[in-house]
Amino acid sequence: MSTTPANSIDGIAVWNGHEALGTSTLSWAGDAILAVEPSTADSAALAEYSIIPGLVDTHVHISGYAGTRTVDWSSWPIVTPAEEKTLHIAANARKAASMGITTLRDLAGDENQMAVARVFDEGILPGPRLLVSGQVGMTAGHGDLFVPPHYPVRDRLADSPDECRKLVRHWARAGATGIKIYLSGGVLSIGDKVGWRNQTLEEIRTTIDEAHALGLPVAAHTHSAEGVEIALAEGVDSIEHGTGVSSKHWAELVEKNIPVAPTLMINNFIADGTVSFSEEAQQKAKQVVAERDAGFVGAGAAGVRFVLGTDANGKFVVFGDQYEEIRMMAETFEWTAERALVAATSDAADVVGMAAKVGTLAEGFGADFIVIKGRPWENIDDMRVENIVAVVSRGVVVSGELPS
Known part of the structure; x- marks a missing residue:
């Protein structure tokens, strides 16, 4: 019986749809977020990036x-x-x-x-x-x-x-x-x-x-x-x-x-x-x-x-x-x-009646999110198409590349 492999991004700033969580690890498998947890990784490599919901x-x-x-x-x-x-x-x-x-x-x-x-x-x-x-x-x-x-x-x-x-x-x-x-x-x-x-x-x-x-x-x-x-x-x-x-x-x-x-x-x-x-x-x-x-x-x-x-x-x-x-x-x-x-x-x-599925990054929600340069919840000017690094929709990368 096959299982969907888990994916994760570690050591990146996350805004979960309501508030900033700080440097975190986001894990997902298929179209399901497994966890959003505090990260102990060195965040310097991904310091310019952050994750927000789709x-x-x-x-x-x-x-x-x-x-x-x-x-x-x-x-x-x-x-x-x-x-x-x-x-x-x-x-x-x-x-x-x-x-x-x-x-x-x-x-x-x-x-x-x-x-x-x-x-x-x-x-x-x-x-x-x-x-x-x-x-x-x-x-x-x-x-x-x-x-x-x-x-x-x-x-x-x-x-x-x-x-x-x-x-x-x-x-x-x-x-x-x-x-x-x-x-x-x-x-x-x-x-x-x-x-x-x-x-x-x-x-x-x-x-x-x-x-x-x-x-x-x-x-x-x-x-x-x-x-x-x-x-x-x-x-x-x-x-x-x-x-x-x-x-x-x-x-x-x-x-x-x-x-x-x-x-x-x-x-x-x-x-x-x-x-x-x-x-x-x-x-x-x-x-x-x-x-x-x-x-x-x-x-x-x-x-x-x-x-x-x-x-x-x-x-x-x-x-x-x-x-x-x-x-x-x-x-x-x-x-x-x-x-x-x-x-x-x-x-x-x-x-749109989807509050239990999308718009929030938390365990059990759908895996829709954007990796973006900057901190748009702090500076709205960071909210620009040219700052998009990658987009994940239903757990699949549909644009750009995830940072390693």
């Missing part, structure tokens, strides 16, 4: 084109067969893992992402941990308006409480790990208005009720104050983007411990022209950024639970930009470096 991005979209040629980002998903898209999904997920983002939650996935997630979980292909939330949106809503108006093939939509309940049940049967809803319009959807309400209160309540009855958390997209208030009143499990959050919401957000994924970079990039978009999208992004920034001032100090969520899709925000997002979160919310890392590891893991 990152958890609570808001990604990985179904886009994964190659190097130039394609139209909006039409490619529409005209590409599902069989082909699954390979791009797997490639994008593996790119993310190679950058140290070892757990991903796709918000608005479908059977394609779910198939890839199962393939990774069963070890058929190496890949990160992938969670998939199915979307429940309306005709002419943010989730619908990425498809041209007269194109007949559209994603599933729900335009009554009964249709909402049925669509939640469909996603549960398909294997979704969560549900995504829309409480406002969006930036990149075509012909959309940011302030549009999406769905009726009865439809929203029905979706949340059915999702919770089936054990599925609900993530709510919103770019409006009305959307934030609906999210708080109706009991969603996370708020995505959070435009419209203001000081009047802080106490309730803190009391209910509702996480907010602020997706700072993508809206900044669209607003300032870092990524090229239509004039319509850029103007919407400028509106979103102005309202968001005004509402976020002081929110971090007030204790609002912001977590890593980037909207990364490999094009506008690429896999690896998470490091800059974390640095931006620390600056925006006036956090310590350690607080920012918690938001990207152990707390983000809790938001």
